[in-house]
Each structure stands twice: as C-alpha cells, then as structure tokens.
Amino acid sequence: MTKAIxxxxxxxxxxxxxxxxxxxxxxxxPSPTSGGSPTSNSSSSEVEVxxxxxxxxxxxxxxxKLITAAQMDDLKVxxxxxxxxxxxxxxxxxxxxYENGTKYGYTVVGLTNRDIRGWLDGxxxxxxxxxxxxxxxxxxxxxxxxxxxxxxVAVDVSDGQALYVNYSPTTQKGESQEQMCANAxxxxxxxxxxxKTLK
Numbered sequence: 415m416t417k418a419i420x421x422x423x424x425x426x427x428x429x430x431x432x433x434x435x436x437x438x439x440x441x442x443x444p445s446p447t448s449g450g451s452p453t454s455n456s457s458s459s460e461v462e463v464x465x466x467x468x469x470x471x472x473x474x475x476x477x478x479k480l481i482t483a484a485q486m487d488d489l490k491v492x493x494x495x496x497x498x499x500x501x502x503x504x505x506x507x508x509x510x511x512y513e514n515g516t517k518y519g520y521t522v523v524g525l526t527n528r529d530i531r532g533w534l535d536g537x538x539x540x541x542x543x544x545x546x547x548x549x550x551x552x553x554x555x556x557x558x559x560x561x562x563x564x565x566x567v568a569v570d571v572s573d574g575q576a577l578y579v580n581y582s583p584t585t586q587k588g589e590s591q592e593q594m595c596a597n598a599x600x601x602x603x604x605x606x607x608x609x610k611t612l613k
Contacts, residue, residue, distance in 0.1 A: 461534045461544055463551040463570050470571040470609045472524025477510035479612065480522050480577075480605040489601055490514055499523050501578055512601075517586040520601045525576045530568045547599060548606040554595055562587075565595040567602040577605055 478494040486494070491512040499509030501523050509523035533542040533553040545552040547569045555566040564582040571577050581598040583589055589597075 463530060463534070463544070464546070466551070466570060466572075467549040468610070469573075470577075470606070472571060472575050472577060472609070473526055475524050475609065475612055477508055477522045477524055480510070480524075480608050481512055481520070481601065482604075482608055485604040485608065486512060488604070489520065489597075491520065501525060502528075504528055514586075516584050518581065518583040518597075520598075521578075521580040521582070522601070522605055523578045525568070525578050527574065528576055529574050530570045530576050533568060545599060548603045550606060552599075552602065554599070556591065556595065561591050562589065562594070565591065565598045567595070567598045569602055569606055571606070571609065577602065577609065579605055 476496075478496045481489065481491075481494065486492070489512065491514045493513045495511040495513060497509055497511060498506035499521060500506045501509075504525060504527050507523055507525060507527075509521060512520040512522065530551065530553040533540065533555050534544060536542070539558045540555050541558045542553045542555045545554050545567065547567060550569050550571060552567050552569040555568060557563055562583070564580055566578065566580040569577040569579075579598055579602040581594050581601065583594070
C-alpha cells in the first residue's frame, strides 16, 4: 500500500465516522434524525460537558507539531505528513497524518469551527460518549454498527473548537473496538499535553 493510498484510506475513515453527525449530511451519508432511543453509549443534548481546566485555542497551531518526536516513539509512528483534512462537512482544515508505515495511523486536526457538543447531541450513524482526556471533556466517536474500522476522540479545548484525533488501522488486523478507542484516547491525551505548551 502506497502512502497516497494510506492517506486516502485514513481520510475516508475520518469522513465515514463523522459525516453523519452534521445537520445536513454529505455525499449520501445520513443526517441525524430526531427520535429513537439512545443507547448507553449514545449521548443526548442533556450531556453536560465539564468545565475546561484551561482554554487551549487551536487557531494557527501546526497539527504536525501536536505529537512530539518522543510521543511519536510512544505511539510507534515514524512520520508526520501535513495535509488539508475534512472532518465531517466542516471544510478542509490543516491536519496531520501520523503514520506507522501502512499498518495504522492517527489523524490529528484542530477544528476551529465545531465543539464536541455536535457529537454528544447524538443522531446520525455515530455513537458517542463523554470521556475525560487530560482533564478536558471529550467525545469518543464510533461508527454505529461497526467493529474494527476506526475510533475518534474530539477534545473540548476552547469555545467552538475541538482537537480531533482519529485512529485507523489499515493493514493491521485483530484490534478490538476498545483497543482502537484506547489508542485514539492515548494520542489525544498526548496532543493535549503538547498543545498546553504551544500557547
């Protein structure tokens, strides 16, 4: 698998896992609908995001600097590749692919036009739940009805902003959904710790 194919696969996983959370849907992806009963992992508009320990704006932050060289070693990724990445239908924004060859990768994007409530309000074809990431509220996002595709974590870092981290295996097989989400949370935690030092 070439790097170009890896980037296409990772970008598709980001879009697939988050497009349905939007209010208008894109490219045939279902929009959220009202009604239905939430599952234990689904969140509703009544979910209260905890107060942030600090305000960490992502404006102007290079996503390829959010995971340091030491943290990349910890995550076992060898390369950081900048790109313009679209999460849901929010438009392309600066992002970074952190790659482990063709086995798996992390996608990191500083979203300047969405907070995590859009995911926690439920609907669409994703399931989300509230997490704590380095003291910040976060949404864990999984494509409903899938196992072993990917997992994303969006961290509430500032008003109307989120630090989005997606973990996607490509050729590496056998990880459970829980392992994938643990990987996404670990990378998100590292990125938040780095973000604290960049402002």
